[in-house]
Amino acid sequence: MAFTIKINGQTRRVDVDDDTPLLWVLRDVLGMTGTKFGCGAALCGACTVHVDGVPTRSCITPIDSIGTSAVTTIEAVGATAAGRKVQRAWLDLEVPQCGYCQSGQIMSAAALLASNPKPSDADIDDAMSGNICRCGTYVRIREAIKQAAAS
Numbered sequence: 001m002a003f004t005i006k007i008n009g010q011t012r013r014v015d016v017d018d019d020t021p022l023l024w025v026l027r028d029v030l031g032m033t034g035t036k037f038g039c040g041a042a043l044c045g046a047c048t049v050h051v052d053g054v055p056t057r058s059c060i061t062p063i064d065s066i067g068t069s070a071v072t073t074i075e076a077v078g079a080t081a082a083g084r085k086v087q088r089a090w091l092d093l094e095v096p097q098c099g100y101c102q103s104g105q106i107m108s109a110a111a112l113l114a115s116n117p118k119p120s121d122a123d124i125d126d127a128m129s130g131n132i133c134r135c136g137t138y139v140r141i142r143e144a145i146k147q148a149a150a151s
């Protein structure tokens with residue numbers, strides 16, 4: 001079935017099964033490979049994108065649930081004020097190690113700062129708790145979010 005979806009400020013038309021996860025539409029149909037596949041079961045956060053600004057696990061989000069909502073991915077989050085600050089802090093503090101989890105981490109952090117510009121430590125822990133990093137970059141992630149919030 002054909003779907004017209006709003007992604008990163010553009011309207012894109014895709015022809016896929018109704019229950020195709022948004023993640024596969026992004027990666028396989030649209031060639032936007034910045035969003036990663038980790039667990040495929042909403043457990044790791046690697047596939048996080050924004051749907052109307054809300055951090056969303058694209059691996060379990062069927063394309064037919066998107067409707068007219070606006071999807072933002074790591075490819076365009078730097079065009080938002082919060083996303084720009086987060087990416088700058090990530091570079092300054094050299095947050096990534098292997099990098100695999102980091103686009104999902106950045107999407108969760110950017111959504112947090114967009115809704116809560118001065119998060120407490122507890123707010124940060126809450127917002128980031130679903131994003132797993134096998135390399136253990138959690139300390140740098142928290143520092144980068146604080147730096148982004150202060151910038």
Ligand code: FES
Nearest residue numbers: 038039040045059
């Ligand atoms: S791949 Fe979606 S949460 Fe792990």
Ligand code: FES
Nearest residue numbers: 098099133134135
């Ligand atoms: S940087 Fe390697 S999994 Fe997070």
